[in-house]
Amino acid sequence: xxxxxxxxxxxxRALRVLREAENEDAGLGPAPELEAHLLTEVRGLGxxxxxxxxxxxxxxxxxxxxxSFSAWRIAGTRSGTGSPRADGTQPLPxxxxxxxxxxxSNVPMSNGQLIRTAIPxxxxxxxxxxxxxxxxxxxxxxxxxxxxGDDGLARAVRFVRLSRR
Amino acid sequence: MWNFSAPDLHYTCxxxxxxxxxxxxxxxxxxxxxxxxxxxxxxxxxxxxxMAGRESADDIVQETFLAVLxxxxxxxxxxxxxxxxxxxIARRRVYRRLGSVADAPFADDSREDVDAxxxxxxxxxxxxxxxxxxxxxxxxxxxxxxxxREAVVLCELQEMDYAAAAEIMDCPIGTVRSRLxxxxxxxATKLARLEHGTGTNEG
Numbered sequence: 001x002x003x004x005x006x007x008x009x010x011x012x013r014a015l016r017v018l019r020e021a022e023n024e025d026a027g028l029g030p031a032p033e034l035e036a037h038l039l040t041e042v043r044g045l046g047x048x049x050x051x052x053x054x055x056x057x058x059x060x061x062x063x064x065x066x067x068s069f070s071a072w073r074i075a076g077t078r079s080g081t082g083s084p085r086a087d088g089t090q091p092l093p094x095x096x097x098x099x100x101x102x103x104x105s106n107v108p109m110s111n112g113q114l115i116r117t118a119i120p121x122x123x124x125x126x127x128x129x130x131x132x133x134x135x136x137x138x139x140x141x142x143x144x145x146x147x148x149g150d151d152g153l154a155r156a157v158r159f160v161r162l163s164r165r
Numbered sequence: 166m167w168n169f170s171a172p173d174l175h176y177t178c179x180x181x182x183x184x185x186x187x188x189x190x191x192x193x194x195x196x197x198x199x200x201x202x203x204x205x206x207x208x209x210x211x212x213x214x215x216m217a218g219r220e221s222a223d224d225i226v227q228e229t230f231l232a233v234l235x236x237x238x239x240x241x242x243x244x245x246x247x248x249x250x251x252x253x254i255a256r257r258r259v260y261r262r263l264g265s266v267a268d269a270p271f272a273d274d275s276r277e278d279v280d281a282x283x284x285x286x287x288x289x290x291x292x293x294x295x296x297x298x299x300x301x302x303x304x305x306x307x308x309x310x311x312x313x314r315e316a317v318v319l320c321e322l323q324e325m326d327y328a329a330a331a332e333i334m335d336c337p338i339g340t341v342r343s344r345l346x347x348x349x350x351x352x353a354t355k356l357a358r359l360e361h362g363t364g365t366n367e368g
Contacts, residue, residue, distance in 0.1 A: 015302065017296075018303055021295065031223050
């Protein structure tokens with residue numbers, strides 16, 4: 001016990017009597033029903049926390065399912081494989097070349113899109129590619145994926161060939 | 166460590182340090198909370214009843230332990246000890262009340278005169294004398310200004326060291342010492358007046 005006033009023994013003695021009396025007084029303390037009330041609060045808070053956790057897990061699961069479904073749909077649309085078409089037929093598997101840079105490939109871009117389109121087969125020659133047997137057919141078309149920046153400039157292109165089953 | 170098994174429940178109880186108990190109680194562990202409450206309810210009650218009066222002490226004890234429950238995000242262990250931490254919470258509640266009810270915390274409660282603990286070897290007269298002494302000393306402590314009273318309650322009655330008291334009172338250790346010194350001086354005066362039969366309620 002701290003005591004920096006040794007001269008005053010009566011104060012020390014009086015406080016010791018008070019301290020010991022209170023330490024031994026079993027009735028000194030909060031009302032007995034207080035603990036039961038607090039434990040009810042503990043259970044209530046525990047239930048509320050469990051409910052909150054349950055809601056968060058449900059929301060997280062829903063977000064995960066939604067994102068997965070969207071990704072699956074996008075992947076199916078882009079690759080053209082794996083998912084049946086609306087008419088029930090399976091899409092043809094496809095082969096692609098590597099991306100070939102275009103004139104504006106050095107222009108920086110922050111965002112872009114991959115656009116699939118068809119161009120005349122004879123345009124392959126402009127990329128130094130053999131035009132194949134169908135070169136004689138001026139109406140023959142080939143599929144290409146073009147990378148277009150958000151500024152509207154085409155950066156790269158790749159050719160797509162649908163395999164015959 | 167004791168293991169209790171029953172068909173529908175399985176408890177593992179272990180003697181845990183205060184910091185561990187506090188950590189589990191904050192997370193809503195009912196057993197830990199109950200143990201924490203049992204360990205500290207008297208100390209918090211004593212502090213609250215000296216500082217805010219008996220009529221407010223139950224509420225302050227309740228608010229203190231509810232505050233622990235609401236600290237679910239906290240994981241730190243109080244460096245001055247769990248008692249100091251709990252008294253710190255209680256103190257904020259006390260001063261919030263004192264702010265609104267000025268400095269009138271103490272209903273004079275003579276319950277101790279009746280319930281004074283019986284000590285072996287004491288005669289009825291001894292017990293009566295001791296009960297009277299306890300009552301008078303308590304009244305003298307309760308009549309001290311709040312800062313001095315707080316120093317007496319923490320350092321003398323709760324037997325905390327100066328560092329823990331300083332942490333709770335949010336002041337340097339030297340200030341705790343000086344408040345305690347002045348408090349003891351005032352108590353000496355009051356008790357001397359009592360011995361000479363001049364009453365307890367002045368000053």
